Amino acid sequence: MKLQQLKYIWEVAHHDLNVSATAQVLYTSQPGISKQIRLLEDELGVEIFARSGKHLTRITPAGEAVLKIAGEVLRKVESIKQVSQEFSDDKRGSLTIATTHTQARYALPPIIDHFIKDYPDVSLHMHQGTPVQIAEMAADGTVDIAIATEGMELFNDLVMMPTYRWNRSIIVPKTHPLAQKSNITLEDVAEFPLVTYVFGFTGRSTLDDAFFSKGLTPKVVFTAADADVIKTYVRLGLGVGIVAHMAHDPVADSDLVAIDASHLFKASITSIGIRKGTFIRGFMYKFIESFAPHLDKATVNKAMSIASKQELDELFKDIALPTF
Helix, strand or coil: CCHHHHHHHHHHHCCCCCHHHHHHHHCCCHHHHHHHHHHHHHHHCCCCEEEECCEEEEECHHHHHHHHHHHHHHHHHHHHHHHHHHHHCCCCEEEEEEECHHHHHHHCHHHHHHHHHHCCCEEEEEEECCHHHHHHHHHCCCCCEEEECCCHHHCCCEEEEEEEEECEEEEEECCCHHHHCCCCCHHHHHCCCEEEECCCCCCHHHHHHHHHHCCCCCCEEEEECCHHHHHHHHHCCCCEEEEEHHHCCCCCCCCEEEEECCCCCCCEEEEEEEECCCCCCHHHHHHHHHHCCCCCHHHHHHHHHCCCHHHHHHHHCCCCCCEC
């Protein structure tokens, strides 16, 4: 069994079983990959991929088990490489982050700006996606760090550390009836069509829970993952917008009124997550601490050593999180 063979099956599985596409990504030949996969299957005595003619059609149950372990092995190998890089040059490398649009657009820009200035030789990459996609990318090692608000139950393979609290604003045109009210209620908001986040994004479940707890059924007429898209449709008169407070820019959105909704909805907490067993390089610690100052190296290391969620909650229970 060769490490290269594990790399091949892992990449094929993550390129929709397309050997040609995998060969292009790995700068090798399609016949070479196919031969090595066959050799590995012969050695193991099981098929990793089912076939129809020359085409791979699905991953077999045995293949699923093999791929899971192969992923763990490849991640360990990557950790070994990172250890050597850390000791040879602690300011050079790469950092990959997965997060939602709201975090990428509103919370992260100043953090990334400072990070790039401090670490010009670190290649920084960002992936945007749903909580499910973010969790998958972090779990399989596609990214180093995950930043998310919703779907914490999806991140069982990660140590999730709280970073900050945030709440929402009601966004309406200046001429809208809600813009004339001083103390709006959920009942007031529920009278109008709503434009807000797709379920599973940016604290959407907290929003729904608030309405349902009052026996109200919100009339959600349009949803999007992007707060800027939501504001666009509010401008078109499609409905009342509910977005993260940070998503309203007083200058760029001067045509819209942002009404504080923190009295209507429970605050949400955004967390930063790292896969268990990850070797954390020096610049990763710095990125985390710049995003959440209470998450210094010692605190992160302690969190990474904790076995249960209950212990993790205990670690952070007395920390006063900043509000964005």
